[in-house]
Amino acid sequence: MDIAGNSQTDLEATDWHALSPDQSLARAESRIDGISSAEAQRRLEDWGPNSLPEPARTSPMRRFLAQFNSGLIYFLGAAALASFMLGHVIDGAVIASVVMVNAVVGFVQEGKAEQALRAIGHLISHQAIVKRDGQRTSVPVAELVPGDIVLLEAGQKVPADARIVRSRAMSVDEALLTGESLTADKSSTAVAAKSALGDRTSMVFSGTLVKTGQATVVVTATGQATEIGKIGGMLQEVTELSTPLLRQINRFATRFTRVMLVGSILLFAFLVWGRQFEWSEALIMVVALAVGLIPEGLPAVITITLAIGVRRMAVRHAFIRKLPAVETLGAVSVICTDKTGTLTRNEMMVRHVFAGNAQVLVGGSGYAPEGDLTGAQGGPDETRIAIRELALCGLLCGDARLEQGENGWSVEGDPMEGALIAFAMKAGLDPSHERREWPRLDEIPFDATHRYMATLHRSPEGGHVVFIKGAPEVVLHMIGNPAVSKQWAELISAAAAGERLLGFATKRVDYSVKALDPDLLKTGIEPLGLAGFIDPPRPEAHDAVAQCRRAGIGIKMITGDHAVTALAIARLIRLADQPRAMTGTEIEQLDEEDLLNAVEETSVFARASPEHKLRIVKALQARGHIVAMTGDGVNDAPSLKQADVGTAMGQKGSEASREAAKMVLLDDNFASIVAAVHEGRTVYDNIRKVIAWTLPTNGGEAVIVLLAILMGFTLPMTATQILWINLVTDSALGLALAFEPSERGVMERPPRNAKAALLSAFMLWRVLLVSILFAAMSLGIFFAALDTGRSVETARTMVVNMLVGAGIFYLFSVRHLRAGPATLQGALGTKPVLLAVGAVVSAQLIFTYLPLMNRIFASRPLSISEFALILFSAAMMMLLLEGEKRFMHRLGWFEELRAVKP
Missing domain, CATH: 1.20.1110.10 (Calcium-transporting ATPase, transmembrane domain)
Incomplete structure (x- = not known):
């Protein structure tokens, strides 16, 4: 197949994530050592640069004059002119001043979509390391073309959408596209064609950040054809709506003007023909009366x-970027909210632990090492020993650090590893002491291909010990014990829905073992148990949701997370009596009419893409709702602009989302939205x-x-x-x-x-x-x-x-x-x-x-x-x-x- 005969759209339609690496290279007409410089130049001429177009800009004068486009402003302008003509200079000056002040305030407060588009453009890196003519070289990102082989390392921004050909221990921060704070593990393994954006583990996307590992990728889309480019296109197509108050004022001004005009004509006619006034005297009296009524x-x-x-809203952590949004908040009937960091703390914590015969509920919230271990089953000594061994494994088999600062506890490193440290402290362990007592000798880092991490330690009691943590099915396979598999299956089914699970195991080895090798972990592995993780709801989220429901305000959770996880949080905070979930794939199967009914009945929308979010907001507005929408990533920018009150996150939000929004939450807290609605x-x-x-x-x-x-x-x-x-x-x-x-x-x-x-x-x-x-x-x-x-x-x-x-x-x-x-x-x-x-x-x-x-x-x-x-x-x-x-x-x-x- 000749790639030169295909358009960028043809390539975009390909399910790259479902192809194997070899199939991807063949589809892109490329090879592992890169295309030639001549071929790259030809493709660049065919498809254009890998950049987003500059948005059309409105001149400052035109934006200022647009502030006068209001029925009430027209009426006030006519009144000012009439006042000056009648010699009422003070009246005319006051009215003219009011008109000018309103125009200046509107001009200053108004944010433009072009700023959001420019903010998106800033997310793309400037240089990329590629292979061309069989040589490693650096080229401007704007010159990348489909088929280019790009080399990625930790700390780099992904310069274009690409299919992974080779990778090692690679993880990518995709929060700006999916809204999920946890990094996405990446590998070259193909996934199902219908996978949602957040599940396309064989792909990397322009503007995202490589957190760990390395990869060799083949570019599949550039410029506007990338996921981030599509968002920019949607943002340009969205037309901002007038606020309810402005619509009401315009209707009021129009009707008031009509009544005044008809009344003035009738009064003028009465004075001239009924009372025999001179027409000039009658006109002065009529205009004076009209001006007095304004x-x-x-x-x-x-x-x-x-x-x-x-x-007042600023005091309650809500910063208003566009003045009319203050009043629009008072009319909000539906709040579409993100989950991570808005309804939840954006801090992982261990919620359940299954060790030995014990099932323990872990108290507390977030990374703070405070909370009780309750609900244990089995003997006290047996429970204490089993829990301690699992906690020790989670503490030592990880690289994160938990720190206490002015703003509370925070983690340096992987969030789930931070949660394991907090759990260990709740179980009575001192991290610094245990790390000194159990010095690490070697490790096998976590990798998306094998999905586990293992560390080798010198035991204070003699001998060496291997600690293992990873995906439950991977750890089970390493244990290789049918009885344990059956027990873990029962424990997994008993775990609360929506929790992320990790399995833990250990192996004792003698002093002669100085380094770890995967072959060492094929036998003799002893199970320690399972831990279930959640991103806990904010303590104030439950009350805020309850207040919204009492106020007749519907709440829709729209998240990039999985449906089961989102539903678990929805039930915890009572988002609805019986919350229902719908995935992005299911949304794609609905036509507009069916979606209008679905948005009313559904409380949770999971694995939602930017297109899905925009469709949901539009469907709610078509049902007559005034919609407030929260978001933090670039993927949220179109729906934030479409919403009646787009609300961006001030702490973790992207520049693009803040520019597209009318309000910014300084504390990223759902309760602050409710407080803002109260003030509105x-x-x-x-x-x-x-x-x-x-x-x-x-x-x-x-x-x-x-x-x-x-x-x-x-x-x-x-x-x-x-x-x-x-x-x-x-x-x-x-x-x-x-x-x-x-x-x-x-x-x-x-x-x-x-x-x-x-x-x-x-x-x-x-x-x-x-x-x-x-x-x-x-x-x-x-x-x-x-x-x-x-x-x-x-x-x-x-x-x-x-x-x-x-x-x-x-x-x-x-x-x-x-x-x-x-x-x-x-x-x-x-x-x-x-x-x-x-x-x-x-x-x-x-x-x-x-x-x-x-x-x-x-x-x-x-x-x-x-x-x-x-x-x-x-x-x-x-x-x-x-x-x-x-x-x-x-x-x-x-x-x-x-x-x-x-």
Whole structure:
């Protein structure tokens, strides 16, 4: 077969991992001493360089201008222009400033996919050692071609996807592709054609790191055809979704604009033809009224509320890269989470030990040498001796070191060997002492081909001893005892599902044996037992999962690990009542419609590739879910970008995953995601409180002015007084709501409907009711003052204070939108609320009594009785609203009120 006649895609379709080394060389039209330089150049021209294409970059100016593409921003821009045209320079400047601040914040916060692609490109090494023309030489990685023979050693990055032809004791860190922290043992032995990516032990992949050993490999794919290149291609194709809040704001702005436009036209027509106003005068009045209705401070307060949420989340170890993600977290209905290091500690530990007739459960968590050995069967002396011998074997037959630092215990070396050291310490052994007492004389290192390790030691009691550890079936074969095989088979079946097992054995030899040889291990091997390992769940993961389930948030574990192991962890943390698992191979057999049903019913997705993860996220979104997705490897980048809230790991995460994500967990902890969701719900509640407070205050002013225009009576407030009210209340009282703490039961209610309108039925009812109450009480105060002989200036001053006072008392009501028993804290308010109230009261006293302010705003000093009337009226309004809220709660008219748990 002529390789020149095949495209890169044809080669990619080959199941290289299922071919033998000789078949792989033949398929690639190569040989063990490499292709010629001329042939390499020809292939380079045919297939192109071994590099990823530079992503298309968006200019900074275009990114900045994109921040203005919003319905509310268009409306605010028109309002600013109208304000300037009418001579309301201050109003126009405030609105324009709000628009500009929002644009700058969005521009600064926004991360781009091109950064993620550049981060992926950095993972590829720069030089590779190859064989060409029968000679060993170094070439730039970009010049590698399919068929090249590459020589790999420990510490090198794999420069391209390749099939192993020869190897010795080779292991590769593939975490960036599979998400698994344990290194993958590699060999030249072919595996099944349908093997998942993590099971293709005869392959190495571009960007991964060789940890141990050496190998000779034949390149099978370069550039975009590599596994890492495919991820870059998927990342380019993913389109980021708008956040639920932005969609709600845009819908609100569109509808608000339509209502304002229709209302303005009708009012203009009435004034011109019904009241015989000059058209220019009517236009000024209509535009002034429209500008007065616009909640120009709302975007700024929303931005500040989101920023406060960012600060609160940072305290809880969640760093927000994109500001709208703060609120999106509050709408999350499904969390797709990795297993290793997120739900688990990413620290192996011995969980069960089977030695002699003893079956022991090992307590503790992770590498910390703390925990009891319980559940022993058999005599105490027999159990103690059997456990000690196995622990000693695990301690001495390994090269790892366990160390205690500022951040706790950690392992230098193989994680499973570190877990054996911790187990030995739990069994009462001192590693330093035992290593001195049992000096090592020789060893057979672990190799993927023979799957065991053996060490020769001088015994303190005389003679030499060989300790062996390895795959249970390999150790059993070395023992060669049918009775032991039967016993171990029973022990293995009794082990907890999902544990990784190691077998242990020993052999005593005389002083003449100074070196180890595999032939020495063919006879006389005595069994010591088995040990089962797990990566234990984080202590806080169980509670965090339970909190999610109470909050109506589904959890999907998506991992590169095996299904049995993942299911074991899922059961330990109660991911679901009866968690079900599905493998990547099974996902590939489903069409899109079947996958939509499967994602709802399945809790664990194992052996998942980047394509699988992306399909799962898209299927959940197609079902209407708001999805948070965690990941740490390059393989997670496409699904992180696709998710509504992509969440990368701050400690072990790759640069590509962090660039593609909207949030980064500083502690890689699932509990921090749940804490962030809690804060996200609080942020959304506070945004709605700001809206529920802002719209009625503006609405009350608009109703007063509109009635005065329609009915022809004296305006109860001048234009400058309206500006004063908006300046004082919006800048102080409205902003205070951004600092509100979480309401009771914030994580006891189901996720909100992301498609719901920003103004729900209850919110719309509240806006209309409070606007009418504000207007009615203010007009009542105004006409009562005029009827008792007070001047228009005094009456207007009372109206201004009435509106501000009503805003203060309404603030205490709107702090708890959901019905519930009144509390002392609710009545007193938080520190920001009290500071805001104090500032507004001080400002109103200055407005009312300072002579300079009397001249500027035509205000007049008020008597104590006049202030008492205003305060009494405002307090009655708040009591009326609290009564209305509880009445509605009992009737169950609004979903928001029904959702509250008493």
